[in-house]
Every structure is written in C-alpha cells, then in structure tokens.
Amino acid sequence: MKTNYIKYVLVLSLVILFSCETDEGQTVATLNTLVMAEEFNVDGAPNSELWNFDMGNSINGWGNNELQYYTDRPENVVVENGVLIITAQQESFDNFQFTSARINTRDKFEFQFGRVEARIQLPVGVGMWPAFWMLGANWEPLEGDDDPTTVAWPAPGEIDIMEYRGFEPTIVHGSMHAPGFSGANALTKTFRIPNDRLDSGFHIYGIEWSPDAVNFYIDDVLYNQITRAQAEEIEGANWVFDDEDQEFFILLNLAVGGDFVQNPSSADIINSGALPQRMLVDYIRVYQ
Amino acid sequence: MENKVYKISKLIALLSLGLTVFLASCEREFSDDVEFATFPPNGDVFIDNFSPGLDFFPFVGDGADPQAFSVVNDMVFSGTSAMRFDVPNFGDGFVGAAFNTTANRDLSEFDALTFYAKASQGATINEIGFGVNAANGNRFQAAVSGLEISTRWEKYVIPIPDASRLIDETGLLFLSEGASFEGDEGGYIFWLDEVRFETLGTIGQPRPAIFSGQDLTEQAFTGSTLNVTGLTFTANLESGENQTVIAAPSYFNFESSNTDVAIVNELGEISVIGAGTTQITAILNGVLAEGSLEITSTGGLPFAPTPTVPEANVRSIFSDAYTNATASNFTPNFGGSTTETSIVSNNGDNILTYTNNNFTGIIFENTVDASSLGFLHVDVFVQDGTSSVDIQIRDIGPDQTLETDVNTGLPIGDDADFRFTLNGLTQGQWTSFDIPLSGDLVNQRDNLGALILVGGPNFILDNIYFFTN
Structure with a gap:
C-alpha cells in the first residue's frame, strides 16, 4: 500500500512539474537571481538603510481621502519575531482619529524589471486598505518638491502588487496606473481566493515585471496579466514601465478609510470594533 | 476489483x-x-430530498403547527424540490421543528451550515440552527437568532463554533419562527433549499464570548450555584459581515482561576464551594472568550436564627421551621421589574435570594387572616451594602384582588397596606425584624394577600411569618 502511495506522489509531482511549462499565449519572466531580500529578522524599527517613513496625512488624505495619520512610532510600525507589523490604531492624534504607517524604499532600493513578492497576512474590517505597491522613482510628492527631474502622478507609473478592501476578506486586487489609465480607470483585476481568507494566514503576493507585460500572482495562482499591447489600445496611454532607467521603489502601508474602500465614516470604522488591525509582512524578495 | x-x-x-x-x-x-x-462525514441535510435517515419533528408540545412544513417543487433555488414553511398569523401557532437523522453524522470536517432561503415578504426568522439532540441534551446546539431573509433567493451561512465537537450528531437543522406579537410578521411563506454542512474555508476571525462579552463581578456564598450566560460565537464571513451564533455551553472549556472557591462544569454551571475570589473565563477552540465573571465568596452563609415562637401562634409564609399557611408566588414578574428571585438551599435550609431588585412581591395564593396576630417576622441578610429594603404588607380586602394605582403604587379599592423600612442591616449578618401590623392594618388584616419588596442591595430573606406573642 505504501509503495503505491509513493508512486502516486511521484506521478503527481511529475504532472505538476510538467504543468509549469509556459503557456505559449503568455509572456513570462523566469527570474531566479535574488537581488534584494528583506526578511525582517532584526527586531525594532524597520532597517533605516532600506526604509523611509512617510508621515502625516499629506494632501487630501494622500490624494484618496484616507482618514489616518501616518507615524514612525512602534505603535504603528515595528519589526517583531521576524515579521514587520503595521498597526492601524484608533486614537486622537494631531486632529486625526486613526494612526497607521507607510514605509518606502525610495533612493535606498530602486530597480527595473524582475520578480517581486512579499509574504503578507492582511487585516480585516470596515475601512482597512492595506497595500504592497511600487511607484516610479521620479514620483513627485503631492506637496510638490524642488527637484526638476520629478513629475506628478500618474506620469511616473504605479504598480499595485496587492491591494485589498477589509470588507472583502477573500479578494485581492492587482492594478497598474500610468498616463491614460489611472485612478478609477486603472488596468486592474481582482481574484477571489477559493476556500480561504486573506486575513487568516500568510499569502504570497507577487508580480513578474518584464518590459512588455506584468503578471500578477497570489501563492501559486497567476490571476492577471497586464500587457503593453493592452494598455496601448487606450487613447493617450503611455507604457512608462520600460522607459530607459525608469526604476521603481517599493511601498508598504495600511490606510484607514478612503476612496478605494468606499469612504466609510470614522464612526462606522470605530463602531465596527475591528481596530486595532495589523498587516504582517514576513518578507519581501526581488529576483532578476 | x-x-x-x-x-x-x-x-x-x-x-x-x-x-x-x-x-x-x-x-x-x-x-x-x-x-x-467514525460516523459518515455526510453534510447533506436537504438538497432535493430528505438526506439519509432525516425526519421531521415539529415542536407540537410547544404549540407549533405540524402542518406548516411541506416539500414543494414549484419554488426551488436549484434541483427539483425545496422546503416550504407556512408561518401562521399571530395567535395561530408557529413554525417550529427539528430535522433529525437516525443516521448519525460526523460533521467535524465542516465549518458551517449553509442554505438558500427566500420569503414571500421580508421577514426575520426567530431562530435557525442545528444541534437539537434529545439524546445528548442539545449539548452542541448552535443557532442564529433573528436571521433576516429577503424576497429573493440568497445564501445564508451559520458558522459552526467548533466542529471538532460534532463527531456524533443527529440534529442537522432546527428552526422556530412565528408572529411573536400582534403586528409581527405572520401569514407568509418562506422556503429553504440546498441545506447542507459545508467546508467553506472562508470563515475567520473567531470571537467567542461569555456573559455577552462583559466582565462582571458577583457576590456569592458557599453552596450557591450560578450560571455562565450570554454564550455566543461570532465569526467573519466571506461577505465581510460578522455573524453571531448562540452557542451551547459544551462548545466552551470553562476555567476557574481558584478551584477552591468555585468550579464550573461543562454545562456552564458554577458551583461555589469555598471562600475567596475566583475569576471564571472560557476558551472556545483555542480562542479566549471575551467576558468573565469575578466571584467573591464570603464562605458559608450562616443560618438565620431559628424561630422560637410556638407553631400555634404562627401563620407562616416562608420558613423551614413552620408549615406554610398558604402557598405563594415568589416570582410575580410585575411589569418593569428587574428583580431576579430564587429559592436556594443553604445546606438544607431554604432561603430566598433577591438580585437587582427594584420592586417585586410575594403573592399569597390564599389570603391570611391575621386578625388575632400582631406582627410580621422576617430575617434579612446582606452581603454588600447596608442600605435599606422597603416592605409593604398588603391586605387585599374582601374582593380578594390586588388593586394598586399604577401611577402611585398605592392600594386602591378595598385594599389597605402598611409600609415599613428594613434598615440597620449589617453586612455578612442576619438581621431579624418583628414588624407590627400598624397603620391601616390595625383595622383591616383579615385578608392579607401580598408582601411588596422595593429597592435595596442584593439581599436574602428567610423565616417570613405572621405571629402573636
């Protein structure tokens, strides 16, 4: 009996290996050289050689009517037991009712093309809007800056590797924004994970970014491919993602409220009783 | 082969x-x-027919209409047939039944009871769930209270608090719905289809609770029994909505932080066995339940002083020392009353405990003629607080009817009373009172019909009797 069982396992794994062969209809980037690995193995504040903190509420809630005030305090962002913890809290802070955190790798780790993935456990509840995403390195903050090389969004491009709405605990969103397709008109697709939830355990969220296409996957499921050809069917579209030297940086944040989560009132969020909520990140890895 | x-x-x-x-x-x-x-892991309840061994058991003894249920094929969500329930109008009974199987099931691999439902009008099902099982005293009953259903087919999910307990289940479905009051919805139809236990994998954020999630404190004494109440299990569904289920005590593991003070059995019954302080908490499937009860026990409750008046001079209402002159109703449940009353045995001596009293009474089933008696005796014990309790001794007159002005609380008609304040109470001690039958009772005490108790801290009474020296 046992021998037979092992045979079956072997046959099964062969089938799985064979099924990894690429579909001729897809553009696939097969990238296995690790160029960046943030494993969050040192307790305390996130490694300052890699991470910057975004603070406050920017302009109009980071342009999305978000309700939180971002801080760099351990109450909102800390590494513990090998995991980055971003915590959304309900508290009075500088005239805001919620605090949370947003960190980015600008000027510290920027790159173009490759496979980017992170292992994340998501929060849940009304108003929770976590994201694992990237912006073009020439992104000009909403407040503006003195740097003539930066340009206003969406010209730098944006790739949302993972976005999620706390009231839909089984659905992940993967999106791209650039001139011609941004904001509500972004190229986007959602995926509903079968027989599981995104807040009850860790899942791997990633993209494979090649010059002409970006593949979006969760765990072992590729659920979205956005291509240059698809984008260029849109009038005025500019596929900035393979522009020469157009590097991107990585962001992680947990917003509270805002347009994407349908603008719940502060009272609705507080009364739901869900806060505090945490986004846990086990690692981020980039392969080229 | x-x-x-x-x-x-x-x-x-x-x-x-x-x-x-x-x-x-x-x-x-x-x-x-x-x-x-193990029993077969079959989750089907009603797909297009009764699943193996399933039968219909209407709650006829409670007044349910046994004709209310039928299997129909003119209104189905999927397949060929569905379950139809005709909810009677107010006053004509209700829909209430259990669907139990003789083919016991192992439901431990599932995480929810699911079904599609639709009603002829927007309605709220009073109670729907599973685990009604006479053989095990409904040990693992779980139900949603007040499930709102609409006029189109929608899927409903009742999360299982802890499926690992359900290895031998017969109670696959039960429900209860009726017009509870004039104006509540009645005279309508609802249908259920595709009723089954499922492994959804999309149920998360388990949040069990005891005492409705509150941290309570209570005084008790050795020998008293309390119950863990407000037992619920809340989970987040795929829809993002939280669903709360009323869960039977046996889903929980109860814990007492000091088992020399109190112990809890699997039915959530707390037995106070010694003096001291203990905290009662619970765990459901590895998750600490919100809510707790801190019990401070003052140890054994002393006995009230043993009455010495000869039986011939007594007309007793409540005492182990005398034969009662009349039976009485100790829980009249007056409208607006918050009082909880129980008769508790303190090592063989019955006592009356009063909790959260605003007003209540002791209603005599037969009136007492105290024309030849001069006093009412009562022993009062308080564990905390030394404020007073008001007592009113009421004569209900020849018409034998308790008549009270609902606005003033004063006796009307042929009623008369005397009011007395039980004060000077000492914490942890019995205080005895001999109350003279004074005031309006001087001339009218041949139809004593009630004692009214107003306010006070939580208190205990014993040895209530009319007497003469």
Missing part, C-alpha cells in the same frame, strides 16, 4: 485481531494500525 475487496476484508480481519489483542491486555496503547470507527 475482487482482489481489492479481498484485501480490504483481510485488513478488517487484521484490525479486528488488533482490537482483540487490545481487549485481552488492557494496559496496551492503541496500535497505529487501529482506526477508530
């Missing part, structure tokens, strides 16, 4: 042999080869 069958029977023979060896030598551990017998 034949070869395979032979192998299986050989395996069974081997297993039986293993079992025999085990029986012969009681000290041995189970072999790894032994597989315990």
Whole structure:
C-alpha cells in the first residue's frame, strides 16, 4: 500500500512539474537571481538603510481621502519575531482619529524589471486598505518638491502588487496606473481566493515585471496579466514601465478609510470594533 | 476489483485481531494500525430530498403547527424540490421543528451550515440552527437568532463554533419562527433549499464570548450555584459581515482561576464551594472568550436564627421551621421589574435570594387572616451594602384582588397596606425584624394577600411569618 502511495506522489509531482511549462499565449519572466531580500529578522524599527517613513496625512488624505495619520512610532510600525507589523490604531492624534504607517524604499532600493513578492497576512474590517505597491522613482510628492527631474502622478507609473478592501476578506486586487489609465480607470483585476481568507494566514503576493507585460500572482495562482499591447489600445496611454532607467521603489502601508474602500465614516470604522488591525509582512524578495 | 475487496476484508480481519489483542491486555496503547470507527462525514441535510435517515419533528408540545412544513417543487433555488414553511398569523401557532437523522453524522470536517432561503415578504426568522439532540441534551446546539431573509433567493451561512465537537450528531437543522406579537410578521411563506454542512474555508476571525462579552463581578456564598450566560460565537464571513451564533455551553472549556472557591462544569454551571475570589473565563477552540465573571465568596452563609415562637401562634409564609399557611408566588414578574428571585438551599435550609431588585412581591395564593396576630417576622441578610429594603404588607380586602394605582403604587379599592423600612442591616449578618401590623392594618388584616419588596442591595430573606406573642 505504501509503495503505491509513493508512486502516486511521484506521478503527481511529475504532472505538476510538467504543468509549469509556459503557456505559449503568455509572456513570462523566469527570474531566479535574488537581488534584494528583506526578511525582517532584526527586531525594532524597520532597517533605516532600506526604509523611509512617510508621515502625516499629506494632501487630501494622500490624494484618496484616507482618514489616518501616518507615524514612525512602534505603535504603528515595528519589526517583531521576524515579521514587520503595521498597526492601524484608533486614537486622537494631531486632529486625526486613526494612526497607521507607510514605509518606502525610495533612493535606498530602486530597480527595473524582475520578480517581486512579499509574504503578507492582511487585516480585516470596515475601512482597512492595506497595500504592497511600487511607484516610479521620479514620483513627485503631492506637496510638490524642488527637484526638476520629478513629475506628478500618474506620469511616473504605479504598480499595485496587492491591494485589498477589509470588507472583502477573500479578494485581492492587482492594478497598474500610468498616463491614460489611472485612478478609477486603472488596468486592474481582482481574484477571489477559493476556500480561504486573506486575513487568516500568510499569502504570497507577487508580480513578474518584464518590459512588455506584468503578471500578477497570489501563492501559486497567476490571476492577471497586464500587457503593453493592452494598455496601448487606450487613447493617450503611455507604457512608462520600460522607459530607459525608469526604476521603481517599493511601498508598504495600511490606510484607514478612503476612496478605494468606499469612504466609510470614522464612526462606522470605530463602531465596527475591528481596530486595532495589523498587516504582517514576513518578507519581501526581488529576483532578476 | 475482487482482489481489492479481498484485501480490504483481510485488513478488517487484521484490525479486528488488533482490537482483540487490545481487549485481552488492557494496559496496551492503541496500535497505529487501529482506526477508530467514525460516523459518515455526510453534510447533506436537504438538497432535493430528505438526506439519509432525516425526519421531521415539529415542536407540537410547544404549540407549533405540524402542518406548516411541506416539500414543494414549484419554488426551488436549484434541483427539483425545496422546503416550504407556512408561518401562521399571530395567535395561530408557529413554525417550529427539528430535522433529525437516525443516521448519525460526523460533521467535524465542516465549518458551517449553509442554505438558500427566500420569503414571500421580508421577514426575520426567530431562530435557525442545528444541534437539537434529545439524546445528548442539545449539548452542541448552535443557532442564529433573528436571521433576516429577503424576497429573493440568497445564501445564508451559520458558522459552526467548533466542529471538532460534532463527531456524533443527529440534529442537522432546527428552526422556530412565528408572529411573536400582534403586528409581527405572520401569514407568509418562506422556503429553504440546498441545506447542507459545508467546508467553506472562508470563515475567520473567531470571537467567542461569555456573559455577552462583559466582565462582571458577583457576590456569592458557599453552596450557591450560578450560571455562565450570554454564550455566543461570532465569526467573519466571506461577505465581510460578522455573524453571531448562540452557542451551547459544551462548545466552551470553562476555567476557574481558584478551584477552591468555585468550579464550573461543562454545562456552564458554577458551583461555589469555598471562600475567596475566583475569576471564571472560557476558551472556545483555542480562542479566549471575551467576558468573565469575578466571584467573591464570603464562605458559608450562616443560618438565620431559628424561630422560637410556638407553631400555634404562627401563620407562616416562608420558613423551614413552620408549615406554610398558604402557598405563594415568589416570582410575580410585575411589569418593569428587574428583580431576579430564587429559592436556594443553604445546606438544607431554604432561603430566598433577591438580585437587582427594584420592586417585586410575594403573592399569597390564599389570603391570611391575621386578625388575632400582631406582627410580621422576617430575617434579612446582606452581603454588600447596608442600605435599606422597603416592605409593604398588603391586605387585599374582601374582593380578594390586588388593586394598586399604577401611577402611585398605592392600594386602591378595598385594599389597605402598611409600609415599613428594613434598615440597620449589617453586612455578612442576619438581621431579624418583628414588624407590627400598624397603620391601616390595625383595622383591616383579615385578608392579607401580598408582601411588596422595593429597592435595596442584593439581599436574602428567610423565616417570613405572621405571629402573636
């Protein structure tokens, strides 16, 4: 009996290996050289050689009517037991009712093309809007800056590797924004994970970014491919993602409220009783 | 195929042999080869027909309409048939039934009872769930209270608090719905279809609660029994909505932080067994329940002083020392009353405990003629607080009817009363009162019909009797 069982396992794994062969209809980037690995193995504040903190509420809630005030305090962002913890809290802070955190790798780790993935456990509840995403390195903050090389969004491009709405605990969103397709008109697709939830355990969220296409996957499921050809069917579209030297940086944040989560009132969020909520990140890895 | 069958029977023979060896030598551990017998993991309840062994048991004894249920094929969500329930109008009974199977099921691999439902009008099902099982005293009953259903087919999910408990279940579905009051919805129809236990994998954020999630404190004494109440299990569904289920106590593991003070059994019954302080908490499937109860026990409750008045001079209402002159109603449930009353045995001596009293009474079933008696005796014990309790001794007059002005609380008609304040109470001690039948009772005390108790801290009464010296 046992021998037979092992045979079956072997046959099964062969089938799985064979099924990894690429579909001729897809553009696939097969990238296995690790160029960046943030494993969050040192307790305390996130490694300052890699991470910057975004603070406050920017302009109009980071342009999305978000309700939180971002801080760099351990109450909102800390590494513990090998995991980055971003915590959304309900508290009075500088005239805001919620605090949370947003960190980015600008000027510290920027790159173009490759496979980017992170292992994340998501929060849940009304108003929770976590994201694992990237912006073009020439992104000009909403407040503006003195740097003539930066340009206003969406010209730098944006790739949302993972976005999620706390009231839909089984659905992940993967999106791209650039001139011609941004904001509500972004190229986007959602995926509903079968027989599981995104807040009850860790899942791997990633993209494979090649010059002409970006593949979006969760765990072992590729659920979205956005291509240059698809984008260029849109009038005025500019596929900035393979522009020469157009590097991107990585962001992680947990917003509270805002347009994407349908603008719940502060009272609705507080009364739901869900806060505090945490986004846990086990690692981020980039392969080229 | 034949070869395979032979192998299986050989395996069974081997297993039986293993079992025999085990029986012969009681000290041995189970072999790894032994597989315990389990009931079939069939989750179907009603798909297009009654699933194996399923039968319909209307709650006729409680007034349910046994004709309210039928299987129909003119209104289905999927397949060929559905369950139809005709909810009677107010006053004509209700829909109430259990659907139990004689083919016991192992439901431990599932995480929810699901079904599609639709009603002829927007309605709220009073209670729907599973685990009604007379054989085990509804040990693992779980139900949603107030499930709102609409006029189109929608799927509903009742999360299982802890499926690992459900290895031998017969109660697959029960429901109860009716017009609870004039104006509540009635005279309508609802349908259920595709009723089954499922493994959804999309149920998360388990949040069990006891005492409705509150942290309570209570005074008690050795020998008293309290209950864990407000037991619920809340989970987040795929829809993002939280669903709360009323869960039977046996889903929980209860804990007492000091088992010299109190212990809790699996039915959530707390027995106070000593003096001191303990905290009662609970865990459901590894998750600490919100809510707790801190019990401070002052130890054994002393006995009230033993009455010494000769029986011939007494007309007793409540005392182990005398034969009662009349039976009484100790829980009249006056409208607006918050009082909880119970008769508790304190090492064989019955006492009356009053909790959260605003106003309540003791209503005599037959009036007492106290024309020849001069006093009412009562013993009062308080554990905390030393404020007073008001008592009103009421004569209900020749018409034998308790008549009270609802606005003033004063006696009207042919009623008369005397009001007295039980004060000077001492914490942890019995205080005895001999109250003279004064005031309006001087001339009218041949139809004493009630004692009214107003306010006070939580208190205990004993030895209530009318007497003369």
